[in-house]
Amino acid sequence: MISTETYQTPLIPGPTSVPEYIRKAYLTDFGSADLEEKYFQLYIETEKNIQKLLNTQNKVAIMSGEGMVALWGALKSVVKSGDRVLAVSSGLFGDGFADMAKALGCETRLVKGPEGDSPSEDDIRKAAQEFKPKVITMVQCETPSGILNPVEPCSRVAKELNAIFIVDFVSCAGSAEVRVDDWNIDLGLLGTQKCLSCLPDLGIVTVSEKAWKVIQEVNYPGYDALLPFEHAVENRYFPYTPNWHAVSALNTSLKHLLEEGLENVFNRHSQVALHCREEIRKLGLKTYPAREELNAPSVTAIYMPEGFTWSQFNGELRKRGIFVGGTFGDLAGKIFRIGHMGSQANREIVDRAINAIREILHK
Structure with a gap:
């Protein structure tokens, strides 16, 4: 046994730890998420609550999987082999973006600060101006080292270069302010198992209009692709059977936070x-x-x-x-x-x- x-x-x-009020959402029986309007209405409500949490008007893709699905899906949806990716890092997951991009055939460069610290805006700008990346990545909260990185310095550099700006806020959204629109985040990445206190079952991505254009050009077709989510709600058609239980639990968590x-x-x-x-x-x-x-x-x-x-x-x-x-x-x-x-x-x-x-x- x-x-x-x-x-x-x-x-x-x-x-x-998953609180009792969220566990109840997982234990509720639902119908077929592919076919029932009730699920689409739940998805729309959940998307709006995510937008409130993250201070954004951008569309949201709610994907089956955990946070890494969001990271891989976002990166694969906007790069092709040979593209340049600048990874701004203060730890393991920041470094991981460079490893992921390299695995996809991209040219990569890593900008790191001193041990236990974030890289300076000047160092980020210098590296970006020399490297001229298509994509700049960063992690807002490096969970393995307990570091909360400032997003604005990297945001300013990405805007200056018109680079796609990807930010992983998996372990801080819900504990610290995230301002997706003000920080010009093109792809914002979130999981459910950290500050939202759900199971590790959904990967969430906020997608800017600028990012959607690049996603359309790249046309990545995999399971974790973002492209099928662009019009999924309007067309009432998702690329795979959605996890109704998980979305219900997520929305329960979000409503609880917003009520607090x-x-x-x-x-x-x-x-x-x-x-x-x-x-x-x-x-x-x-x-x-x-x-x-x-x-x-x-x-x-x-x-x-x-x-x-x-x-x-x-x-x-x-x-x-x-x-x-x-x-x-x-x-x-x-x-x-x-x-x-x-x-x-x-x-x-x-x-x-x-x-x-x-x-x-x-x-």
Whole structure:
């Protein structure tokens, strides 16, 4: 028999704990999403709520899959082999855009800042002017390192060069402000399993008019293509059977956030994040981002306590019912992460983790 485990105190930086009111949406039986007008009306309502969350009038493609489907689909829909892609990075997922573009046959260049920091606007501009990319990519929140990158510097450079601007805000939309239209984001990428506290079952892309023109020219035909979504609602025809349960759960989550008030949602995240950092520092531990303003409201990345491996430290936390995250890439084993996003942006459960860490350090 396969054993299952319920996290007593879930602070994984995604997928986050799914609240009961969202679980109910997953358990509701629906009809055929391909054929029923009720589904199309739900899709339209969900799209409008996404637009409110992201401050955009752009069309939204809601795709079956998780966040990586949105990343791959967006990139493959606007590039061809030989195109130039400039990846602006402060971590693993920023670097990943360059790897993805290279795998698609693109010429790539990476712009990175110092460790734990974002690249400067001057460095981005210099690289872009030299390289002349068709596409510029960036990640707003680097979950593996807990860094919240400013979007506006990259946005200004992309606008100057008339480049397609792709931004991954998978792990910060719903915890921090995202302004798709003001920041001239052509393709904005979102998943459901982070701040929206749903299952990892949908990839979401906001698409500008400028991006639609390029998508039409590229004419990419794959499963994750954006092109079929341009007129899917008007034509009442999606490229595959939609996940009605997932869209219903997503809309339930969005309505809950909008009812709470987005300013209140963002304040809740920032206050819990600040409290987490303050308490961690009282224990003598250090956060990873190089500057205080770069600490994300959705996740706190913390250097491992001296004398512990990640495996030992994680084991001690789990004995106490606390589930946090390790990390990936060059930082694996060097930092751990507390995910206070979505349903987990809750001071009470963060305090449980802090108390457990204090107990472990003083053991």
